[in-house]
Amino acid sequence: MDVIKDINLNSLPRLERLREIHFNTKPEICVEIAKLLTDFMKKKGIKPEDGISEKMASERLKYILENKKALIDDLSLLAGTTTTKIKGVPIYPQFMGQAIWPELETISIRKKNPFGITKEKINVLNQDVFPYWMDGTIQEVCRKDYNNPKSLQIMERIVFFLASKAHAISHTIPDYERVVKEGLSGILKEMEGKTGDFYTAARLAIDGVSAYAQNLSQEAENLAKNTADSQRKEELLNISRICKKVPREKSETLQEALQAIWICHIALHQEHTNIALSLGRLDKMLSPFYKQGKEKEAIELLGCFFLKLADHVPMNAETGEELFGGSGSNQAITIGGITEDGNDGVNEMTYLILKTIELLKVRDPNLNARYNPDKNPREYLKRLCRVNINTRATPCFHNDIPVIEALVKQGYSLEDARDYAIVGCVEPIAPGKTFGHTGAILLNLTACLEMALFSGKHRLTEDEQFGPKTKEPKEIKSFDEFLNVFKEQTIFLIEQSVLINNSLGKTHLKVNPLPFLSTLTDGCIEKGMDVLEASAKYNSSGVAIIGLSEVVDSLCAIKEFVFDKRNISFETLIDAINKNWDGYEVLRQKILNSGNKFGTQSREAFDMTQEIICLLHNEYQKRENYRGGRYVVGYWTMTIHAGLGVLTSALPSGRKNKEVLPSGITPVSGSALELLDVLHFVAGLSHDKIANGHALNLKFTPGENMLDNFTATIEGYMKKGGMQVQCNIIDKKTLEEAKEHPEKFPPLLVRVSGYTAYFQDLNPYMQDEIIKRQEYGLVI
Amino acid sequence: MDWLFSWYYRIKRWFVKRGLIKALEAEKIEAEFAEEFLKILLNLMSLSFIIDKEYREYIKGFTGIIQFRSKDNEIRVLAIFNNGNLIAKELKPNEVLVKKPNVSVVFKDPIALINFLLPKGGKRDILRSLLNNEVILKGNLNYIYRFGFLANHLQLEQNFPIPKFLYKN
Numbered sequence: 001m002d003v004i005k006d007i008n009l010n011s012l013p014r015l016e017r018l019r020e021i022h023f024n025t026k027p028e029i030c031v032e033i034a035k036l037l038t039d040f041m042k043k044k045g046i047k048p049e050d051g052i053s054e055k056m057a058s059e060r061l062k063y064i065l066e067n068k069k070a071l072i073d074d075l076s077l078l079a080g081t082t083t084t085k086i087k088g089v090p091i092y093p094q095f096m097g098q099a100i101w102p103e104l105e106t107i108s109i110r111k112k113n114p115f116g117i118t119k120e121k122i123n124v125l126n127q128d129v130f131p132y133w134m135d136g137t138i139q140e141v142c143r144k145d146y147n148n149p150k151s152l153q154i155m156e157r158i159v160f161f162l163a164s165k166a167h168a169i170s171h172t173i174p175d176y177e178r179v180v181k182e183g184l185s186g187i188l189k190e191m192e193g194k195t196g197d198f199y200t201a202a203r204l205a206i207d208g209v210s211a212y213a214q215n216l217s218q219e220a221e222n223l224a225k226n227t228a229d230s231q232r233k234e235e236l237l238n239i240s241r242i243c244k245k246v247p248r249e250k251s252e253t254l255q256e257a258l259q260a261i262w263i264c265h266i267a268l269h270q271e272h273t274n275i276a277l278s279l280g281r282l283d284k285m286l287s288p289f290y291k292q293g294k295e296k297e298a299i300e301l302l303g304c305f306f307l308k309l310a311d312h313v314p315m316n317a318e319t320g321e322e323l324f325g326g327s328g329s330n331q332a333i334t335i336g337g338i339t340e341d342g343n344d345g346v347n348e349m350t351y352l353i354l355k356t357i358e359l360l361k362v363r364d365p366n367l368n369a370r371y372n373p374d375k376n377p378r379e380y381l382k383r384l385c386r387v388n389i390n391t392r393a394t395p396c397f398h399n400d401i402p403v404i405e406a407l408v409k410q411g412y413s414l415e416d417a418r419d420y421a422i423v424g425c426v427e428p429i430a431p432g433k434t435f436g437h438t439g440a441i442l443l444n445l446t447a448c449l450e451m452a453l454f455s456g457k458h459r460l461t462e463d464e465q466f467g468p469k470t471k472e473p474k475e476i477k478s479f480d481e482f483l484n485v486f487k488e489q490t491i492f493l494i495e496q497s498v499l500i501n502n503s504l505g506k507t508h509l510k511v512n513p514l515p516f517l518s519t520l521t522d523g524c525i526e527k528g529m530d531v532l533e534a535s536a537k538y539n540s541s542g543v544a545i546i547g548l549s550e551v552v553d554s555l556c557a558i559k560e561f562v563f564d565k566r567n568i569s570f571e572t573l574i575d576a577i578n579k580n581w582d583g584y585e586v587l588r589q590k591i592l593n594s595g596n597k598f599g600t601q602s603r604e605a606f607d608m609t610q611e612i613i614c615l616l617h618n619e620y621q622k623r624e625n626y627r628g629g630r631y632v633v634g635y636w637t638m639t640i641h642a643g644l645g646v647l648t649s650a651l652p653s654g655r656k657n658k659e660v661l662p663s664g665i666t667p668v669s670g671s672a673l674e675l676l677d678v679l680h681f682v683a684g685l686s687h688d689k690i691a692n693g694h695a696l697n698l699k700f701t702p703g704e705n706m707l708d709n710f711t712a713t714i715e716g717y718m719k720k721g722g723m724q725v726q727c728n729i730i731d732k733k734t735l736e737e738a739k740e741h742p743e744k745f746p747p748l749l750v751r752v753s754g755y756t757a758y759f760q761d762l763n764p765y766m767q768d769e770i771i772k773r774q775e776y777g778l779v780i
Numbered sequence: 781m782d783w784l785f786s787w788y789y790r791i792k793r794w795f796v797k798r799g800l801i802k803a804l805e806a807e808k809i810e811a812e813f814a815e816e817f818l819k820i821l822l823n824l825m826s827l828s829f830i831i832d833k834e835y836r837e838y839i840k841g842f843t844g845i846i847q848f849r850s851k852d853n854e855i856r857v858l859a860i861f862n863n864g865n866l867i868a869k870e871l872k873p874n875e876v877l878v879k880k881p882n883v884s885v886v887f888k889d890p891i892a893l894i895n896f897l898l899p900k901g902g903k904r905d906i907l908r909s910l911l912n913n914e915v916i917l918k919g920n921l922n923y924i925y926r927f928g929f930l931a932n933h934l935q936l937e938q939n940f941p942i943p944k945f946l947y948k949n
Contacts, residue, residue, distance in 0.1 A: 098921075098922045098925045098926075099906075099907070099925060101922075101925035101926060101928060101929045102906060102925055102928025102929050102931075102932050103928075103932065104929060105929075105932060105933060105936055106932065106936070126838060126929060127837065127838065127840070130922070130925075130926070131841065131842065131926070133922070134844075134920070134922045134923065134926070135920065135922070137922060139921070140920050140921070140922060143919075143920065148918075148919070153918075156910070156917065156921075157910070157913075157916075158907075158910060158911055159911075317906075317907055318907075318908070319907035319908040319911060320907060460913050461913055462913070643911075646911075647911060
C-alpha cells in the first residue's frame with residue numbers, strides 16, 4: 001500500500017472539486033421530506049396525534065421514496081441525495097422541526113450558522129406543514145398521553161437533563177453489512193412465507209427503497225442521453241446500471257457496495273431524523289470489494305461516499321446552536337480492531353479509508369479507529385497517529401480490550417462484542433444487532449450537585465422545588481452525610497430521566513414506527529416486531545453524563561475544606577459560591593491549588609470518581625428501558641457542556657459563574673497539568689461501568705517530530721487499560737487567531753467531545769473551551 | 781397600495797409609540813405597563829389580521845388559546861385565536877377559565893415578558909428565554925412557536941424601535 005502515500009487531492013480532481021463545492025456551499029433548508037410526509041397524512045386523513053400503524057408508516061415511507069426527487073450531481077460517482085439541496089437542512093415536523101418556526105424569517109441572516117430559505121419554503125412550512133403537526137409531534141403526543149408528566153416538565157427546564165427522543169432516536173447502526181452481502185432481496189427471502197402486519201410493512205418499505213433506486217437509475221440514464229462528455233456519459237450509464245441492481249441485489253464491486261449503502265442511508269433519512277445514524281465497520285464491510293492495484297479508484301469512490309454523507313446538516317434553532325452547535329450529523333464510521341474470531345482486523349481498506357479522510361478533512365463522517373494492543377500492528381497505530389497529526393483532529397482512538405470487556409458484561413456474546421462499532425461520538429454497539437439509542441439521555445451531573453447544595457432546588461430555577469427537600473448544608477455534620485444527599489438528588493434525576501425516556505420511547509412507536517430500520521436490525525424479522533419494541537438482539541438505551549470532573553473536584557473540595565481540615569463552614573462555602581467568589585478569592589485560590597483534583601495523582605479524587613461512576617452505573621442499570629433493555633452509562637458531552645456551563649453558577653471546585661463545564665471525561669482545564677497523571681487516572685477507571693463510551697479530550701502542541709512520541713503516548717495509555725482518547729493537535733495561538741479572524745483560515749477541524757466540527761462553526765463558548773483546554777507538549 | 785394602508789401603519793406606530801414613551805418615562809417597567817404592552821401588542825396583532833390579508837392567511841384554521849401570566853398571577857391575558865381572528869382578553873383576578881389554554885407563558889417579570897415578546901433585532905428564540913429562566917412554558921410548545929412566528933413577522937414588518945435599556949439585563 002506504499003503507493004497511497006503519493007496520492008493527493010491534485011491527482012484526484014473530482015474529489016478536489018467536490019470538496020471545494022462542499023466547503024463553499026451554505027446550507028439551505030429543504031422542505032421535501034416535510035412536505036411529502038404531510039401530504040401523505042392529509043391524503044389519508046390521518047391525524048398525527050392519533051398515531052400510525054406499522055403498515056401505514058411503511059406506506060408513508062414508500063410514498064416519500066417514490067416521490068422524492070431522484071438527483072444526481074454533475075461530478076459524483078454515487079447517485080442520490082438526502083435533500084434537494086447541495087447541502088440541505090431537512091425538516092422533520094414529527095420531531096422538533098417546529099422549533100425553527102419563530103425564526104423562519106430571520107434564520108438566513110442569523111450570525112451563527114445561518115441557513116438559506118426562500119419565501120416559498122417559508123410559506124410551505126408556516127402554512128402547510130407546521131400547522132398540521134401542532135398536536136402531533138412526539139413531545140406533544142407524549143405530553144398529552146402521559147398528562148404532562150413531571151419528568152417532562154423538569155426536562156423542559158433544560159438544565160437538569162435532556163431526553164433526546166423528542167428530537168431523534170437514530171443513534172444506532174443498521175445492518176449495512178447484510179445489505180452489501182445479500183442485498184435487500186436476502187431480507188425478503190428471510191420473510192418468505194411470513195404473514196402479518198409487520199412483514200407487510202417491511203416488504204412495503206423495501207419496495208419503496210427499490211422504487212427510489214429505480215428512479216435514480218432512470219435519472220442517470222436520462223442525464224447520460226443529454227451529456228456530450230463521453231467520460232461522464234459512461235459514468236452515468238454505469239450509475240444507471242448499478243442503481244438498477246442495488247440495494248435490491250447483493251453488491252459485487254466497491255461502487256455497488258457504496259451505492260447500496262448510500263441508498264439505504266438516504267431511505268432511513270426519510271423515515272427518521274439523522275442524528276448520529278452511523279455506518280459500522282466500513283473497512284471490514286468493504287474489504288471484499290477491494291481489488292489490488294486499484295487504490296486511486298478506491299479512494300475516489302470512498303471520497304465521493306464521504307462527501308455524500310456530508311450533504312446535509314441538522315436543523316438547530318439559534319440557541320440550540322449554543323448547546324449542540326457546529327455538529328454535522330455525526331455519522332460515525334469505524335475501522336481496525338479485531339475480527340469476530342479474535343484476529344487482526346486491519347486490512348487494506350483500513351488504510352484506504354484513513355487516506356481518504358486525511359485528504360478530505362471533513363467533519364462528517366466521524367472516524368473512529370479501534371486498536372487492539374495485542375493484535376493490531378504497531379505500524380497501524382503509527383498511521384492513525386500520523387493522520388491525527390495531519391488532520392489535527394481525527395481519528396479518535398478506542399481500545400478494543402476494555403470496550404469488549406464492557407460489552408460482554410452487558411450481555412453481548414464474545415463474537416458480537418469483538419465486532420463492535422462506534423455510534424455517534426464514542427458509543428460502542430454491535431452493528432446491526434443492537435438497537436441502542438446511545439444518546440437517549442444527557443444528564444447534567446452538576447445539577448445533581450446544585451440540588452444537593454440547595455435542598456432540591458437549582459439556582460437557575462430559583463425557588464422551585466424540583467428534587468426531594470434534603471437537609472440544608474448547615475445541618476449536615478459529615479461529608480458522608482452530604483454525599484448521601486448528593487446521591488439522593490442524583491437518583492431522583494436518574495429516575496425522572498428514565499421515566500421521560502421510556503414515555504417518549506412508547507410515544508415514538510405510536511407516532512413514528514420504523515419499518516425500514518427494523519428490516520436492517522437483527523432480531524426484528526425473526527420476532528415480527530418493530531425495532532422500537534423489544535425485538536432487536538440487544539436492546540439498550542444510552543446515557544451521557546455531563547460535568548463529571550467538575551463534580552468530583554467540588555466534592556473533594558467540600559470534603560477537604562469543610563469536613564477534613566475544617567478551614568471553613570459549609571455556610572461560608574455556600575455564601576462564596578452564591579457571591580461568585582467575590583470577597584473569597586483567597587479561599588478560591590486555596591481550593592484551586594489543592595491537589596485533590598480529577599486527573600491528578602490524588603487517591604481521594606480517584607476514589608471519589610470511582611464512587612460516582614459506580615453510583616450512576618448501578619442506578620441506571622437497575623432501571624429497564626421501554627424495550628426491556630438496560631441503560632448504559634457513558635461520559636461524553638458533544639458541545640452541551642459549553643451550553644450548560646453558561647446556565648451553571650459558581651461551584652465549590654472554584655469554578656466561577658457561567659464558565660464552561662469540562663468536556664467528556666476530561667479534567668477541568670488547568671487542574672491537571674501532568675499528561676501522565678491524566679492518562680493514568682482515566683486509564684485506571686472501571687471501564688466495565690462505562691459501556692456507553694467516554695471521551696477523553698487531549699490537546700497537544702503540534703511539532704515536527706512529534707509522531708514517535710505521540711504514538712508511544714497513545715500506545716502506553718492503551719496498554720495501561722485506557723478505553724478511549726481523542727486529540728486535537730493544534731496550539732492555542734492558532735485557535736485564538738481563527739476565532740478572531742475566521743476568514744483567514746480554512747475550515748479548521750477540531751475534536752469537540754466525541755465528534756469533529758469546524759472550529760469556525762462553533763459557538764463562542766465552545767471555541768473558548770477548546771482554546772482553554774490544557775495543552776500538552778510531546779516534542780522532546 | 782401603500783397609500784391605502786398608510787392610516788393603518790400610522791395607527792400601529794401610534795400604539796407602539798404610546799407604549800414605549802410610557803416605558804421610557806418610567807425608566808423602569810412596571811407590571812401595569814407590561815400588561816398594557818401585552819394588550820397593545822395583541823391588539824396590534826389582531827388589527828393586523830383584520831387588515832393584512834397575507835398575515836390573516838397565517839392563522840387560517842388556527843384555533844387555540846395562549847395564556848400570558850405573571851408568576852404571581854397578577855397579570856393574566858389570553859390570546860384567543862379562532863380561525864383567522866385574534867381576540868385579546870384580560871382576565872380578572874380569580875377568574876376561572878372555562879376552556880384551558882393550550883399553553884401558558886409564565887413570565888418572571890415585566891422585562892422578561894418584553895424580551896420574550898419583542899426580542900432584540902427580531903431574533904426570536906424561545907429556547908433563549910427558557911434558558912435564561914425568564915419564562916416558563918406550560919403546555920404545548922408548538923403554539924408558542926407559532927405565536928413566535930406571528931410576533932416576529934409583525935416586528936420585522938414594523939421595525940419596532942425597542943429602547944436600549946430594555947436589554948440591560
